[in-house]
Amino acid sequence: MTLLQCRGLSRAWGAFRAVSDVDLDLAEREICAVIGPNGAGKTTLFAMIAGNLRKSAGTVRLDGEDVTGLPAPALARRGVARSFQITAICPGLSAVENVRLGVQARDPLRWRPFGGAARMRTGEARAMEWLDRLGLAGRAKELAGELAHGDQRLLEVAVALAQEPRLLILDEPTQGMSLEETRRTVELLRQVMAESATAVLLVEHDLEVVFALAPRIVVLHRGRKIADGPAEAVRADEAVQQAYLGGLG
Ligand SMILES: Nc1ncnc2c1ncn2[C@@H]1O[C@H](COP(=O)(O)OP(=O)(O)O)[C@@H](O)[C@H]1O
Ligand SMILES: [Mg+2]
Structure with missing residues (x-):
């Protein structure tokens, strides 16, 4: 198709x-x-x-x-998710927080700011899974802007994938x-x-x-x-x- x-x-x-x-x-x-x-x-x-x-x-x-x-x-x-030729992550947020933004972008309930602690944990767990798949689990708490260039690029891919895009x-x-x-x-x-x-x-x-x-x-x-x-x-x-x-x- x-x-x-x-x-x-x-x-x-x-x-x-x-x-x-x-x-x-x-x-x-x-x-x-x-x-x-x-x-x-x-x-x-x-x-x-x-x-x-x-x-x-x-x-x-x-x-x-x-x-x-x-x-x-x-x-x-x-x-449709796009990673940019120029790195487009939030440098002041940690790696895992960046990926959570990706997870939330996909989540239909994201507009409910008071989703509760259980939802927060689920989002964090999913973000951690994506970090792990891209070999970044050990960097989860580090500020994105302080990661090595290569890790920043991988993080950007993790953020895009966390949206579970079709393209x-x-x-x-x-x-x-x-x-x-x-x-x-x-x-x-x-x-x-x-x-x-x-x-x-x-x-x-x-x-x-x-x-x-x-x-x-x-x-x-x-x-x-x-x-x-x-x-x-x-x-x-x-x-x-x-x-x-x-x-x-
Ligand atoms: N905003 C813009 N204004 C004018 N020309 C542009 C702009 N963006 C890209 N171009 C020109 O369009 C052409 C294609 O650029 P681009 O798509 O970035 O190429 P590639 O990604 O294949 O290297 C280049 O000649 C570039 O200079
Ligand atoms: Mg180009």
């Missing part, structure tokens, strides 16, 4: 077209990487899908429903990480993705990470989609190699 259906998505700033006429379908539970050189339009595309940026043209459907004009909070309520949009989750942190992150993401029902759209510049995580790859080049298919086929595609991979594979 198609979860996400994008048609003709475009975004221009003045005469400059950052994203041109992109069609993209994603099935439930599908994991797809979007790659392309710097400035190809990846973040712009994700921002349009997540409702953070107005589209110049095109439509987005979620479960067949036209959600083109909806802003990010309305899409979040429909199960998770990850923009360069390993950016700025050391080789060791990147390996650990890939392993954790692989496990979490295998266990969850979440569909994932992933921007990642590290091709090792892309090939380790995503069975399907979309290639953007100057705002246009120039390839879309199984990872191996895209890797072998001549136009892709010329545009981006520089002879890899």
Whole structure:
């Protein structure tokens, strides 16, 4: 069943077209990487899908429903969670408090501020589970802003996953990480993705990470989609190699 259906998505700033006429379908539970050189339009595309940026043209459907004009909070309520290329956690809150915000965002009873101590504990327990799955249980009480960069990125993923989204949009989750942190992150993401029902759209510049995580790859080049298919086929595609991979594979 198609979860996400994008048609003709475009975004221009003045005469400059950052994203041109992109069609993209994603099935439930599908994991797809979007790659392309710097400035190809990846973040712009994700921002349009997540409702953070107005589209110049095109439509987005979620479960067949036209959600083109909806802003990010309305899409979040429909199960779309996005992690940002720039870390977007609350630095003054502890790690576990950050994840609790994610848990609450998903919880339909979140508007009841006096839910009682039992509910508070449940939220905290669920937040701890997510921290544990991302290898951060030992950091629960530390201030998010004081965590190592790699742990902050993982925390951001934990916050997004705690919303139990149907579609998770990850923009360069390993950016700025050391080789060791990147390996650990890939392993954790692989496990979490295998266990969850979440569909994932992933921007990642590290091709090792892309090939380790995503069975399907979309290639953007100057705002246009120039390839879309199984990872191996895209890797072998001549136009892709010329545009981006520089002879890899
Ligand atoms: N707010 C903006 N105003 C003008 N140009 C922008 C804006 N945001 C992005 N762009 C331009 O759009 C192009 C695509 O950017 P982006 O989507 O961030 O690329 P990527 O994520 O693939 O590196 C770039 O040339 C960038 O400079
Ligand atoms: Mg980007």
